[in-house]
Amino acid sequence: MALEAKVEESHISDPLLAEGxxxxxxxxxxxxxIRRYEEKVEELYSLGKVHxxxxxxxxxxxxxxxxxxxxxxDDYLISHHRGHGHCLAKGASPDFMMAELLGKETGYCRGxxxxxxxxxxxxxxxxxxxxxxxxxxxxxxxxxxxxxKQEKRLALSVFGDGATNTGxxxxxxxxxxxxxxxxxxxxENNQYAxxxxxxxxxKVAPFERAKAYGIPSAKVDGMKVPEVYAALKEAxxxxxxxxxxxxxxxxxxxxxxxxxxxxxxxxxxxxxxxxRKKDPIDLFHTYLIExxxxxxxELDTLRNEATSTIEKAVEFAETQPDPRxxxxxxxxxxx
Amino acid sequence: xxEMSFAQAIRAALTEQMRKDSRVFLLGEDIGVYGGAFGVxxxxxxxxxxxxxxxxxxxxxxxxxxxxxxxxGGMLPVLEFQFFDFILLAMDQLINQAAKIRYMFGGKVSxxxxxxxPAGSGTGAxxxxxxxxxxxxxxxxxxxxxxxxxxxDAKGLLVSSIYDKNPVIFVEHKLLYKIKGEVPExxxxxxxxxADVKREGKDVTVxxxxxxxxxxxxxxxxxxxxxxxxxxxDPRTLNPLDLNTIVQSVKKTGRVVxxxxxxxxxxxxxxxASSIAESEAFEYLQAPIIRLGGQPTPIxxxxxxxxxxxxxEEDIEQAILRVLD
Numbered sequence: 001m002a003l004e005a006k007v008e009e010s011h012i013s014d015p016l017l018a019e020g021x022x023x024x025x026x027x028x029x030x031x032x033x034i035r036r037y038e039e040k041v042e043e044l045y046s047l048g049k050v051h052x053x054x055x056x057x058x059x060x061x062x063x064x065x066x067x068x069x070x071x072x073x074d075d076y077l078i079s080h081h082r083g084h085g086h087c088l089a090k091g092a093s094p095d096f097m098m099a100e101l102l103g104k105e106t107g108y109c110r111g112x113x114x115x116x117x118x119x120x121x122x123x124x125x126x127x128x129x130x131x132x133x134x135x136x137x138x139x140x141x142x143x144x145x146x147x148x149k150q151e152k153r154l155a156l157s158v159f160g161d162g163a164t165n166t167g168x169x170x171x172x173x174x175x176x177x178x179x180x181x182x183x184x185x186x187x188e189n190n191q192y193a194x195x196x197x198x199x200x201x202x203k204v205a206p207f208e209r210a211k212a213y214g215i216p217s218a219k220v221d222g223m224k225v226p227e228v229y230a231a232l233k234e235a236x237x238x239x240x241x242x243x244x245x246x247x248x249x250x251x252x253x254x255x256x257x258x259x260x261x262x263x264x265x266x267x268x269x270x271x272x273x274x275x276r277k278k279d280p281i282d283l284f285h286t287y288l289i290e291x292x293x294x295x296x297x298e299l300d301t302l303r304n305e306a307t308s309t310i311e312k313a314v315e316f317a318e319t320q321p322d323p324r325x326x327x328x329x330x331x332x333x334x335x
Numbered sequence: 336x337x338e339m340s341f342a343q344a345i346r347a348a349l350t351e352q353m354r355k356d357s358r359v360f361l362l363g364e365d366i367g368v369y370g371g372a373f374g375v376x377x378x379x380x381x382x383x384x385x386x387x388x389x390x391x392x393x394x395x396x397x398x399x400x401x402x403x404x405x406x407x408g409g410m411l412p413v414l415e416f417q418f419f420d421f422i423l424l425a426m427d428q429l430i431n432q433a434a435k436i437r438y439m440f441g442g443k444v445s446x447x448x449x450x451x452x453p454a455g456s457g458t459g460a461x462x463x464x465x466x467x468x469x470x471x472x473x474x475x476x477x478x479x480x481x482x483x484x485x486x487x488d489a490k491g492l493l494v495s496s497i498y499d500k501n502p503v504i505f506v507e508h509k510l511l512y513k514i515k516g517e518v519p520e521x522x523x524x525x526x527x528x529x530a531d532v533k534r535e536g537k538d539v540t541v542x543x544x545x546x547x548x549x550x551x552x553x554x555x556x557x558x559x560x561x562x563x564x565x566x567x568x569d570p571r572t573l574n575p576l577d578l579n580t581i582v583q584s585v586k587k588t589g590r591v592v593x594x595x596x597x598x599x600x601x602x603x604x605x606x607x608a609s610s611i612a613e614s615e616a617f618e619y620l621q622a623p624i625i626r627l628g629g630q631p632t633p634i635x636x637x638x639x640x641x642x643x644x645x646x647x648e649e650d651i652e653q654a655i656l657r658v659l660d
Contacts, residue, residue, distance in 0.1 A: 076408070110441035117439040126407055127440055131431050137397045138432065141404020141412075148360065148386065148410060155404070168427070171397025178392065331442025332476050334500030 016229045017291055019069055024293050025302060027225065030068055031061040031281050032306035034085040037094055038256075040310050041084070041101055041115070045260060049318075050101050054115040055082040059223075059255040062280035063188055064089035066228035067156065070236045076124045076146075076155040078139040081116045082188075082254070083128035086158055090125040092118070094313035104320035111323045112331065124153075132193070133159065133166030136185075140172045143181030143245070154182040154239050162193025164206040170213075173247075177214040180244035184235055185210065187249045188222065194258040195266035210247035222250030223275075225284045252280075336519055342375050342512040344486035345451075348493040349376070349413060351522055353383055356411065359497060360387040362398055363415030372417045373453050373512050395424035399450070403433050403502075406448040411497055416452030418464045419506065433502040434477030449496045451505035455546060455596055456641055458509060462633035465641075467545075467597035472504045473574045473606070479527060480573040482506040484548035486516040488571055491525030499527060508545040508596070528575035532584065536564035539590040539655055542581055542607055543567060547594045547627075547646060554651045565655060573603050578610050585616035592625045592654045596645045599628025625654045 016024070038056045045054060060082075068089040071077070079086040087097055092108065100107025100118055108118050119127030126142070129135035139157030146153055163169050164187060176183050187206040191198050202209075210217035216238065220231045228250050235246035253275040257264055264272075288294045339347065352359045360383075361376060367390040370377030380388045391398045395416070402412040416422050422429065433446050456465035472480045479501050483489040489507070496503040533548055534555050543551040548569045555565035568584050570576055585591050591611060593604040604626040611617070611624060627646040635641055 078404075108441060109439060109443075112441050113439045119440040119443070121440065121443045126444065127436070129432075131427055134400070134427055134432055137400020137428065138404040138407065140397070141401035141406070142408045143404070144401055145405045145408025145410045148405070149408070168396050168400060171392075171394035172400065174392060175394060175397050175401055331438045333479075334437060334442075334445035334447075 014226060015233050016226045017293070021293055023069055024288060025298070027065045027069055028284055028288060028299065029302045029306055030089060031065040031284065032303045033094060033309060034061045034064065034088050035281060036306045036310040037088065037097070037313070038084055040314060042256070044101070044314070051103055052114050053259045053261070054101070055259050056256040057082045057085045057254060059275065059280065060188055060190060060252045061085055062225045062228055062284065063186065063222050063250045063252060065280070065284065066225050067186065067232055069229060070232050071156055072153065074124060074153040076126055076139070076142045076153065077158070078126055078135040078142065078155065079128045079158050080132070080135060080160060080163065081128060081130055082160065083118065083158070084115070087118050087120060087125060087128070090120065091123045092120040092125060094309055095316040098313040098317035099320045102317045102320070103322065104317060105323045106320045110331070133163040133168035135159065136163065136169050137172040137175070139183055140176045140179070140181060143176060143183040144179055147179070147181050152240070154184055154236070156184045156186065158186045158188060160193065161187060161189040161191065161198050161206060162196070162201070164209060165193070165201055173210060173213040173215060176245040182239045183245045184239055185215070185245065185247040187247070189249050189251045190254045191251070192254070192258070192266070197266070205249065207247060207249035215245050215247045217247035217249065219249045219251065222252030223278045223280045223283060225280065226287060336517040338515050339486050339518050340512065341486045341489050341507070341514050341516070342373060344490040344518050345375050345493055345507065346377070346379065347518070348490045350379060350382065352494060352497055353387060358409065358411040359413065360389065360410060361413050361415065362389045362391055362402055364391055364393055364417045366390060366415050371415060373509060375512070376415065395421050396428055399425035399428035400432065402448050402450070403428060403436070403446055406446045407436070407444060411447055413449045413451065413497060416450065419452045419454035419468055420463050420466050422450065422452070422468065429478070429502065430475050434475050438477060445500040446502050447498070447500045449493070449503045449505050451493070451507060453509035453512070454506050455508040455510060456634045456645055457546070459636060459638060459641065461636040465634035467595070467629065469504070469506050469573055470597055470602050473603055477501070479503045479575065480506065481527060481571070482545050482573055483571055484511065484545050484569050486514065487518045488525060488531065490518055491523050492527065492571060494522070495524045495527050506545065510546050514549065525571070527572045528577050529572070530568055530570045530577035530580035532566060532580065533569050534565065534567040536566035536588070538564045538588055539592065539658055540566045540568060540581070540584040540588045541651065541655065542591065542593045543569060544573070544595045544603065547596060550646070550648050551594060551651055554648050554655065558652065558655065563655070563659065576606070578614065581607065581611065582614045582616045585611055586619045589619045589621040590658045591620070592627065592651065592658055594627040594646050594651055594654070597629055598631060599626060600631060602628045604628050622658045622660075625658050627651065627654055
């Protein structure tokens with residue numbers, strides 16, 4: 001009896017568990033979809049079916065997994081070049097994302113954008129950005145429009161550690177602070193800007209930089225969904241209450257190289273393997289089991305569902321039409 | 336019709352549209368109490384308040400990105416650059432972002448924003464406050480470029496630019512701000528991509544932009560007393576470019592001088608001259624096309640040097656006489 005009471009108490013103190021089983025399993029499924037999607041596009045690239053390069057976020061799934069539970073359909077998203085996971089977390093269909101990576105006319109960007117520029121306007125996902133740091137001021141502008149129109153939503157700006165060294169980042173954070181706009185900044189600190197380690201690139205951590213501009217911030221273990229979620233929940237509540245911007249730095253790790261040209265010369269196999277022991281999906285799996293949210297069998301079923309969703313997305317994408325040269329100029333200018 | 340200056344005409348366009356449409360708002364450095372470095376937004380803070388006349392920190396890239404975001408969020412931002420030269424601090428936002436967002440996203444969003452500000456030489460402001468950079472933007476698919484020469488054109492074109500669904504670079508030559516002209520009463524628009532024949536003539540066509548329109552008109556007036564009838568065509572917008580009006584004029588006169596203040600090499604004049612040469616007007620040409628443009632130098636400070644760095648009336652007159660020779 002005493003033991004049961006204790007368990008209940010810990011459930012209450014963990015805000016993530018309060019989301020309930022269905023939503024937690026939804027986040028778990030999402031994380032597997034992200035991983036399976038990226039494993040699949042990597043495979044398609046090696047088969048020559050994906051035309052351009054891509055940036056994989058495998059190892060970083062806890063972050064979109066966590067924010068998918070807190071970000072509403074109405075909220076805006078501005079993401080970055082390593083953005084497949086963000087796209088899925090904002091509700092994009094793997095079918096049309098896969099069609100875009102195969103350069104198809106029915107892809108989200110009609111085959112004009114590819115991996116680095118997927119946007120799903122219907123879900124207020126205003127796109128990944130190919131220029132590091134370039135999307136951050138745009139997110140602040142979305143925040144400004146929200147404020148001017150007195151809307152209830154927020155703008156989510158996601159970027160990496162590398163972006164925090166750009167002028168765009170610093171100008172945007174200062175503007176967000178002085179304008180007091182509803183923007184949630186998430187820095188996915190995967191510890192390398194291509195080959196440049198964070199330690200050599202900055203003396204002040206991203207979340208400290210945010211503080212310097214007067215923006216409340218926190219640093220969390222980006223491999224652990226509950227930790228990321230708890231910090232984000234506080235941030236989102238703060239923003240939605242009309243208090244202005246908030247900044248979260250989530251420390252994470254990408255298992256794959258920066259892009260397809262990466263030969264991993266700047267880090268060791270041992271380092272990668274150490275991080276793989278803290279795999280965000282494995283950790284979340286264990287968390288769900290330990291908290292009696294789901295059984296191994298249920299979670300295995302979800303993993304298999306993710307695998308088959310992505311397989312079907314490939315089947316869908318491969319049957320889609322290619323864009324035509326006659327339509328090359330469509331979309332350059334709005335009529 | 337009422338007489339107003341170029342700066343007043345721009346202010347009138349902004350004021351009328353801000354009264355009418357809550358989506359329209361201004362951002363820029365010192366555009367509030369200060370009224371803008373050239374006084375264009377004078378008095379607008381008092382009418383519209385700091386929420387819609389937003390004085391920004393000196394953060395050109397950040398503020399340009401913010402204007403893009405606001406446009407994506409359904410607003411109609413008009414961003415003032417204090418000097419056009421400072422636009423170079425925001426090139427990533429304008430060229431990699433604003434110009435490409437629509438296309439990259441499959442034509443499913445638009446970025447309706449105006450970037451405006453003072454360009455050009457003639458005030459002794461030297462190399463970093465005097466450039467004519469419009470050709471850089473003409474080269475970028477996804478951007479539109481507007482460069483008016485009269486108060487009436489400035490007002491009508493600015494209204495069209497505000498409601499255009501694309502990012503528009505609106506160039507204001509700073510020597511034009513005090514020029515006065517008749518402006519139609521009330522609200523009106525001038526469509527982008529329509530040139531204007533500022534003076535009709537049968538002997539030679541001068542295609543001139545911005546401040547050069549006024550110089551060309553002064554020369555035309557002078558040569559008229561010698562029986563030379565000069566037609567002055569102002570493209571008004573550089574992208575989209577109304578080639579048809581220019582081609583028709585050249586077919587009529589058979590002779591053409593193209594003149595702008597921006598550096599001649601790689602300037603819009605090169606585009607105009609080659610487009611004329613590629614067109615049906617080629618067979619009507621009775622002399623080679625002459626291009627006039629800025630010298631290949633940064634704009635110098637010294638008054639005499641500054642003057643000889645860009646085409647003057649005497650240069651235009653000589654070019655006309657040469658093309659008629």
